[in-house]
Amino acid sequence: MTENLIEFRLMKQSDAENIAAIEEMTFAMPWSRNDFWKEAINDNAIYVVGVLDNKVIAYGGVWVSFEEAQVTNIAVHPDYRSQGIGTKLFSRLIEEIKKRGVTALTLEVRPSNEAALKLYEKFNLKSVGRRKGYYLDNGEDALIMWNTKI
Ligand SMILES: CC(C)(COP(=O)(O)OP(=O)(O)OC[C@H]1O[C@@H](n2cnc3c(N)ncnc32)[C@H](O)[C@@H]1OP(=O)(O)O)[C@@H](O)C(=O)NCCC(=O)NCCS
Secondary structure: OHHHHOEEEEOOHHHHHHHHHHHHHHOOOOOOHHHHHHHOOOOOEEEEEEEEOOEEEEEEEEEEEOOEEEEEEEEEOHHHOOOOHHHHHHHHHHHHHHHOOOOEEEEEEOOOOHHHHHHHHHOOOEEEEEEOOOOOOOOOOEEEEEEOOO
């Protein structure tokens, strides 16, 4: 299985180009290569990537504030979704943030995003509220999810 050949590690600046390409394919308001270039050296950010044949095919990250972390982005390349890679990536990301003393994790997600909701529920994130009209591209609400004991 592909997922066994993937190496998961922390993001480097040289990954920014590959990551930005996946962002473009995935999100209505994608972050740029330069955004990820800066994130790779942001002391308050932690990103993990999944690499297959020297190419990033999955990435996800957080901003850390004291004992809390907020997910900024997470995506798997469209060709590799629904194969368990997002689960492995998220699990590694949580391992990395726990090493930094983080105990609580939060994020926003579209209620229509079934795959993401399933992924987060696997890691015990629970929906605790909504931000009305949060997503500017279509006015969709965001669900706010928390796990206060990761
Ligand atoms: C969300 C995302 C990162 C999940 O990664 P993935 O590798 O596809 O997820 P996994 O294969 O590990 O599956 C995680 C869970 O979601 C479920 N799932 C996967 N694809 C699904 C789909 N298309 N529809 C519904 N559920 C799905 C799986 O069944 C799995 O649950 P299970 O283990 O209980 O069966 C990926 O789909 C993605 O990149 N989506 C676009 C970007 C995005 O929406 N990011 C999140 C923004 S908040």
